[in-house]
Every structure is written in C-alpha cells, then in structure tokens.
Amino acid sequence: MAVNENRPVLQFAPFQSAVDEGFWQKLSSLxxxxxxxxxxxxxxxxFYAPCSHAQVSNHLTLLAESLPSDxxxxxxxxxxxxxxxxxxxxxxxxYNTNTLESFHAIDKQSLLKAxxxxxxxxxxxxxxxxxxxxxxxxxxxxFADLKKWSFHYWFAFPALVLDPPATLVDLRPASQWxxxxxxxxxxxxxxxxxxxxxxxDVPFFLVSIASNSRATIRHLRDWxxxxxxxxxxxxxxxxAFFEKFILFLFGLYDPCHxxxxxxxxxxxxxxxxxxxxxxxxxxxxxxxxxxxxxxxGLSLVGEALISVPQGRAAENGVCLGWRDPQxxxxxxxxxxxxxxxxxxxxxxxxxxxxxxxxxxxx
Amino acid sequence: GTVERxxxxxxxxxxxxxxxxxxxxxxxxxxxxxxxxxxxxxxxGEPSKRKSYLxxxxxxxxxxxxxxxxxxxxxxxxxxxxxGEILLDNEDNDGWLATHGKPKETKCDDEENxxxxxxxxxxxNKTIQSIPSYFGGEEEEDIPDMAEYEExxxxxxxxxxxxxxxxxxxxxxxDDNILRTRTYDVSITYDxxxxxxxxWLTGYDEVGHRNYALWLISSRMLLQPELxxxxxxxxxxxxxxxxxxxxxLPGKHASVHPCRHGAxxxxxxxxxxxxxxxxxxxxxxxxxxxxxxxxxxxxxxxYTMDFDLGSSxx
Numbered sequence: 230m231a232v233n234e235n236r237p238v239l240q241f242a243p244f245q246s247a248v249d250e251g252f253w254q255k256l257s258s259l260x261x262x263x264x265x266x267x268x269x270x271x272x273x274x275x276f277y278a279p280c281s282h283a284q285v286s287n288h289l290t291l292l293a294e295s296l297p298s299d300x301x302x303x304x305x306x307x308x309x310x311x312x313x314x315x316x317x318x319x320x321x322x323x324y325n326t327n328t329l330e331s332f333h334a335i336d337k338q339s340l341l342k343a344x345x346x347x348x349x350x351x352x353x354x355x356x357x358x359x360x361x362x363x364x365x366x367x368x369x370x371x372f373a374d375l376k377k378w379s380f381h382y383w384f385a386f387p388a389l390v391l392d393p394p395a396t397l398v399d400l401r402p403a404s405q406w407x408x409x410x411x412x413x414x415x416x417x418x419x420x421x422x423x424x425x426x427x428x429x430d431v432p433f434f435l436v437s438i439a440s441n442s443r444a445t446i447r448h449l450r451d452w453x454x455x456x457x458x459x460x461x462x463x464x465x466x467x468x469a470f471f472e473k474f475i476l477f478l479f480g481l482y483d484p485c486h487x488x489x490x491x492x493x494x495x496x497x498x499x500x501x502x503x504x505x506x507x508x509x510x511x512x513x514x515x516x517x518x519x520x521x522x523x524x525x526g527l528s529l530v531g532e533a534l535i536s537v538p539q540g541r542a543a544e545n546g547v548c549l550g551w552r553d554p555q556x557x558x559x560x561x562x563x564x565x566x567x568x569x570x571x572x573x574x575x576x577x578x579x580x581x582x583x584x585x586x587x588x589x590x591x
Numbered sequence: 592g593t594v595e596r597x598x599x600x601x602x603x604x605x606x607x608x609x610x611x612x613x614x615x616x617x618x619x620x621x622x623x624x625x626x627x628x629x630x631x632x633x634x635x636g637e638p639s640k641r642k643s644y645l646x647x648x649x650x651x652x653x654x655x656x657x658x659x660x661x662x663x664x665x666x667x668x669x670x671x672x673x674x675g676e677i678l679l680d681n682e683d684n685d686g687w688l689a690t691h692g693k694p695k696e697t698k699c700d701d702e703e704n705x706x707x708x709x710x711x712x713x714x715x716n717k718t719i720q721s722i723p724s725y726f727g728g729e730e731e732e733d734i735p736d737m738a739e740y741e742e743x744x745x746x747x748x749x750x751x752x753x754x755x756x757x758x759x760x761x762x763x764x765x766d767d768n769i770l771r772t773r774t775y776d777v778s779i780t781y782d783x784x785x786x787x788x789x790x791w792l793t794g795y796d797e798v799g800h801r802n803y804a805l806w807l808i809s810s811r812m813l814l815q816p817e818l819x820x821x822x823x824x825x826x827x828x829x830x831x832x833x834x835x836x837x838x839x840l841p842g843k844h845a846s847v848h849p850c851r852h853g854a855x856x857x858x859x860x861x862x863x864x865x866x867x868x869x870x871x872x873x874x875x876x877x878x879x880x881x882x883x884x885x886x887x888x889x890x891x892x893x894y895t896m897d898f899d900l901g902s903s904x905x
Contacts, residue, residue: 240754247656247795249776250813250842251637278655281630282891285658285774293637293841315632315655394752424629490754520893521629561750575813579843 236396239533242485244277244289244367244386244493246564251293253380253577256325256373259296264325271323272297275367276316277432279482280517283527286492287484289319289367289386296323312430314423314521317482321367332372332381332572337563344368345387345560352389352501353554358449361433364497370572378581383572384564388496392559393536395499395511400489400531403514410442411476412525418444419480419516419523433498436514438476446480452506476512478530483515491515491529493562500558503535504551510534606872607864610856611786614644616872620788621652621779623873624880628893630654636839645781651839652876653778659794659890660772662821773814773822777892779876780838787852788876790883791837792845792890794819819845827886847886855882 273296275289312318322344326332348366351357357364371382404412415438422428428448435447479502485492495513502508510532517527551558566573605611612620625631633649635641641650776793794814820828827847837844859878863870870878880894 238751240752242754248813249793249840251840254841281656282658284660285656285772287656290655313632314629388752390750391752487754496752520895521631561753577813577842579815 236398236534239395239397239531240490241388241493241496242286242487242490243562243564244365244384244484245286246291246384247288248291248382248575249293250577252291252295253373253575254581255293255296256323256371256380257375257378257581260325260373260375263299266327268324268326268331271325273321273323273369275319275321276312277319277365277482277484278315278317280484280486280492280527281519281521283486283519286486289365289384289484290316291369292316295321313426314429317362317430317432319362319365319367321369324368324370326370326372329372329374329381332370335370337370337383337385340368340370341385341387341560341562342557344385345389345562346557348387348497348560349389349500349557352497352504355505357501358452358505361431361449364433364501365494377576378578379574379576381572381574386493386562386564387560388493388562389500389558389560391496391499391503391535395533395535398510398532398534400491400529402488403525403528403530406530407438407476407525408442411438411444414438414442415444416523416525418446422446423518423523432482432494434480436476436478436480438478449501478512478514480514480516483517483529485515486517486527488529491531499533499535509536604872605786606875607860607870608857609786610853610858610860612781612788612872612875613786614781614783616875617781617788618646618649619873620875621649624652624876624894627877628654628895630657630893634839637841640839642781642783642838644783651778651780653776654892655776657775657777657890657892658772659775659822661889663824663887663889775819775822775890775892777890778837778840778844782849782852785849785852787849787856788879789849789852790847790887791840792816792819792822792887793840793842794822794845816843816845822887822889824886824888832886847883852879 273291275291275295277289278287280287324335324340326335344366348357348364351363351366366387368385368387369382371380373380403415407415415436418436422431422434428434428446431448433449435449435452436444437447438444479498481494481498483492484494491513492515495515498513499511502511511534512530512532515529515531516523517529518524519527563570604613604616606616621633625633631652631654634651634653635648636650641647774795776795778791778793779788780791781787782789794816796814796818816834819834820832823832823845831848831851832845833848834843835846836842837846856875856879859882860870877894880892884894
C-alpha cells in the first residue's frame with residue numbers, strides 16, 4: 230500500500246532521561262570498590278511510568294537501585310529490580326569509560342546498532358511478547374570523573390525506524406473516541422490492570438472492547454494464544470477474533486504528555502505489531518493518568534498506517550525485507566541535550582566532595 | 592510479620608493528644624495514602640540506611656516527577672499585590688496555616704514541648720536570589736560548554752518520525768507557566784525523634800528557561816537543594832525548611848523541619864474534633880500533606896481527600 234502523501238507522518242516525542250543523585254553515588258562506589266579499571270558493560274535497570282500530569286512528561290529514571298550490587302554476577306543472569314506501578318523496570322546497558330577521551334571516542338553508532346539489534350531479535354523471537362519491557366531497552370554511556378565528582382553521560386533510547394514512516398489517519402483524546410459506557414469500562418479495566426501487582430508494571434498490552442461496551446485488557450502473549458486456539462478449532466480464527474470485537478487497540482503506558490504526539494515507546498511496539506502480526510492499520514491507545522488513575526481526556530487513541538517494509542535496496546544492491554532473517558532495521562535514539570547533539574554533565578562535588586561537605590557543615 | 596518487627600518507644604497512641612504518630616501508625620497511614628493516592632509508593636531505599644524498626648519494603652513514601660509550575664515567591668507577590676486573604680486554609684489560629692504575609696507564631700523555639708533546633712537559620716539573606724551564591728554555585732555551573740564535543744550531523748540521523756523541538760513550539764500554547772516548570776520528587780520519612788512524618792524535596796531544574804522550545808525535549812537535571820527554597824513559602828524558606836542529609840537517599844535534600852509538626856497536627860485535630868469529627872489515625876497523612884501544602888504551595892503533589900476524615904459524632 231502506497232503512502233498517502235496527504236497524510237501526516239506519525240511523530241513521536243523523544244523519551245527523556247532523569248538520573249537520580251543516588252545512581253551516580255552508587256556508580257562511584259562500584260567503581261572504587263569493585264570495578265576498578267574494568268570497562269565491561271553493566272546491566273542496569275531504568276524506571277518509568279505513564280504520564281500522570283497534563284503538563285509534564287514522565288522520564289526514564291535511573292536510581293541507586295538501577296545498578297547491580299555485583300555487576301559481574303548480574304550480567305550473566307540479569308534480574309530486573311522489582312518495580313511497582315510508579316516505576317516500571319526497563320532493561321538497559323551501561324558503558325562506563327575510564328577517561329574523558331575514551332568517552333568521546335565511543336563508537337555511538339555501533340552501540341546503538343547493537344542494542345537495537347537486541348530489540349529486533351526479541352521481537353522476532355517472540356520474547357518481547359512475553360516481557361514487553363524489552364521493547365524499551367536503553368543504552369547509557371558515561372565517564373565518571375571521581376576526582377572532580379563530575380559525570381559525563383549520554384542516553385540512547387533505540388527506536389527501530391519504519392521505512393517509509395507510519396502515517397497518521399486519526400489522533401484524538403481517548404475520551405472522544407469511546408462512548409460513555411466504553412470509556413467507563415475501559416477506565417475501570419485500566420485501573421484494575423494498574424492496581425494488580427502482577428500487571429502494574431507491564432507497559433504494553435492488548436485492549437478489546439466487546440459489542441456490549443465491555444473492555445478487556447490482555448497480555449501481548451495472549452495474541453498468540455487467541456490466534457492459536459482459534460486455529461485449532463476454525464481456520465478463519467483471526468478474522469473471527471476481530472469480528473467478535475467492535476474495537477481492538479494496542480495499548481501502552483505513554484510517558485509523554487503532549488496532546489498531539491504519542492511517546493517514544495510506541496515506536497518499537499509498532500515494529501512488533503507490523504513484523505509479528507502483519508497489521509498495517511494499527512489502532513493504538515496511549516494510556517495516561519491523572520493523579521494515579523486512568524484519564525481518558527489525557528490518553529490518546531490514534532490510527533496509523535504502516536507500509537510493511539517489503540524490500541529495501543541495501544548498499545550492496547541486494548533487496549532485503551523485514552522477512553529476511555538477516556535484516557535489521559535502522560535505529561535512532563540518542564538523546565539531545567537542549568536540542569544539541571552533545572553529552573550531558575553533572576557535578577556533584579557539593580554533595581560528594583568530602584572537603585566541600587566539611588566546609589558547608591561547619 | 593510486620594507487627595513483630597516494629598518496635599517503637601510509643602505503644603499507646605498519642606495521635607489525638609499530641610498530634611504525633613507511632614511507627615506502626617505511620618505504616619498504617621502510609622498504606623492508606625498509597626491506596627487512595629496511587630502516585631505515592633512505599634520504597635525501601637538504600638540498604639545501608641534501612642531502619643530496623645520499619646518494614647524493609649516500607650521505609651519511606653515517595654511520589655516522583657511532581658510538577659511545580661510556578662515559583663512560590665511569585666505566587667506570594669501576586670497574593671500580596673492583590674492585598675489578599677490567605678488561599679490555603681482558614682485555620683487562622685496558627686501561623687503555619689494562616690496568612691503568608693504576616694506569620695503570627697512561626698518561631699519554633701517558642702514551643703516548649705519540643706527540643707530546640709540548631710539548624711534552622713540556614714541563611715540570613717532576605718532575597719531568594721542570593722541563596723545560590725551563598726553556597727558558591729551558579730545555577731548553570733553544572734553544565735560545562737561541550738560545544739567542542741558536539742557530534743557531527745551523521746550521528747543523529749534526520750528521522751521524519753522524531754518530533755523536533757520546532758514542532759513543539761507550534762503545538763504548545765504560548766503559556767509562560769510552562770517556562771517555569773520544575774519537577775519534584777517528594778518523599779515522606781518517619782522521624783523517630785519527633786514521632787511525626789517528615790517531608791523531603793528533591794528538585795529537578797527547568798533547564799531550558801532561556802529557550803522553552805528546547806526545554807520541552809531537554810534535560811531534566813538535578814536542582815541544587817538551595818534553589819528548592821524558591822518553591823517554599825517565604826515564611827518558611829529561611830526558618831523551617833532546611834537542607835539536610837536524607838535518611839534513606841544519598842545526598843542533601845530540602846526538608847520541612849518536623850519540630851512543630853506534632854503541635855500543628857494537634858491543632859488541626861482539635862479543630863476537627865470541635866466540629867464533631869473524630870479523626871482516624873489512618874487519615875493522618877492526608878491532614879499532614881494538606882498542612883505541608885501551605886509550606887510548598889506550588890508543588891502539585893497528590894493528597895486528594897474526597898472522603899470522610901473520620902467518624903462524625905453528629
């Protein structure tokens with residue numbers, strides 16, 4: 230299907246990072262006590278939650294708990310820190326260098342490519358449907374200057390690029406999309422999902438609204454279950470599955486607050502939807518909250534068209550498609566600093582430098 | 592389970608008599624806050640800083656990324672310019688809850704029931720602008736000029752699906768309030784000495800205050816604790832809000848000193864009881880957060896209270 234030139238390209242608001250002081254303090258002590266000059270990558274955990282206020286987006290936050298107590302152990306068997314509804318864990322990787330020069334010399338393109346390849350492989354293997362947080366895997370490079378108590382760092386939130394990009398058919402506040410009954414049932418189902426400790430930190434899900442206006446939320450893995458079960462019974466299972474429901478949406482916790490743009494996590498979700506489930510017209514729900522409860526006025530429902538990239542001339546002239554096992558889509562996602570392609574730096578001398586602490590305490 | 596692990600000096604509730612909380616009452620009130628206002632969560636914090644008298648998974652309460660759209664100082668200017676009456680509470684028998692412009696009894700050491708404080712006067716400067724320099728830090732000092740390290744254009748590919756800052760300008764209303772947004776992590780710990788909750792503020796800067804287009808997709812950087820005082824009611828900024836080590840988190844954080852919390856809570860409870868409302872101890876934190884809102888009026892944390900405070904005898 231050709232892209233309609235008149236339809237706008239679906240644009241995503243970039244994820245924003247926020248690093249707690251505790252993260253840098255813990256990294257410093259890890260470096261001093263355990264890591265030494267070892268520059269091996271470390272598995273870390275970031276946290277985010279749905280947007281919960283009309284005026285501010287939520288961030289991907291790093292806390293002291295984001296770092297493992299014993300990095301060597303954790304890398305072999307990564308165990309995500311326990312989350313709760315206000316901190317959904319997301320896996321990430323940290324490359325900390327020993328000098329500023331090596332920090333700047335890092336081949337950022339290759340690292341981004343490597344991380345996006347992991348996301349792609351998790352989509353292809355079905356792992357991302359079991360653990361949807363894998364879709365938001367992130368990357369952090371840093372140089373911890375322990376003499377000056379300053380930390381240079383740069384985040385990347387790898388997003389698989391759809392080529393051509395998805396176009397937008399419709400995007401509205403969810404409250405305008407649903408009938409009153411549907412909205413009530415959907416809010417109740419979302420609040421239930423968010424309040425149950427087993428699902429509160431699961432950021433991607435399936436929403437269906439039956440003809441009696443009753444909303445149901447399911448895990449991504451249940452897509453396969455529905456399809457598989459049906460196929461055993463009747464061949465036109467997928468069709469029957471859709472027929473049964475008036476509305477079907479792909480839901481996600483949206484950290485973004487903007488009224489006209491979904492947040493970054495939708496990007497890799499769309500890649501999953503079109504590569505695993507071959508859907509070209511995607512209806513999505515950007516789930517947002519107010520004061521911790523579902524807010525369908527802030528939440529968005531959108532309809533996007535994806536032209537599944539069938540084939541694309543690679544540099545060597547060979548035509549590769551998303552079906553090709555060797556193919557890995559391009560990725561973007563290095564975070565900008567005030568609109569610029571520069572790293573960030575924070576100085577914590579005031580709270581970490583013992584001589585300064587002694588002065589302020591006097 | 593939980594109850595056996597909790598050992599505190601107070602076994603009989605003094606909630607109504609003194610406005611204080613026992614440790615187990617703090618946990619009960621915290622559970623209630625988390626269930627009614629789900630933006631709040633219990634956390635366990637730094638393992639090395641855990642208090643043995645609190646359950647491991649319920650060391651303190653926190654709500655993150657709370658917007659603060661305006662500086663408290665500017666709110667008060669407008670309020671004074673309007674010659675106005677207090678907007679926050681009508682309990683005018685207590686300075687902390689009454690008018691901002693004319694506090695009546697905010698001096699902590701007048702209170703005999705509580706030990707005196709040594710650390711209250713953090714700055715004699717009257718203007719909040721001078722506070723950053725008092726600590727020898729410029730607001731922007733954190734971020735050195737990294738221009739020489741700016742990456743070539745090929746690092747971040749032009750991607751039609753990435754929302755650029757210029758689009759944000761077009762889409763956002765021309766609202767000056769957005770320019771001044773800071774965000775806060777607000778946490779509540781239990782202060783064993785004063786037997787009350789204690790509030791802590793960790794601020795994140797409005798980095799792009801010079802260029803709001805960039806701010807919207809720009810960095811969220813830690814705010815120096817001293818700058819937090821701009822978001823504190825000016826009656827309290829130099830007296831009751833201090834910069835101290837957080838009991839569960841690393842670093843210095845701004846905190847409302849708890850020396851008078853018990854007395855203030857006692858007054859609130861008395862007022863309620865005089866109206867025939869018998870406050871219940873699990874509602875303590877809602878009352879407490881309502882009172883804290885008079886100290887940090889522009890930080891929009893959640894303490895929604897759309898239910899009964901207690902049993903009414905009427």
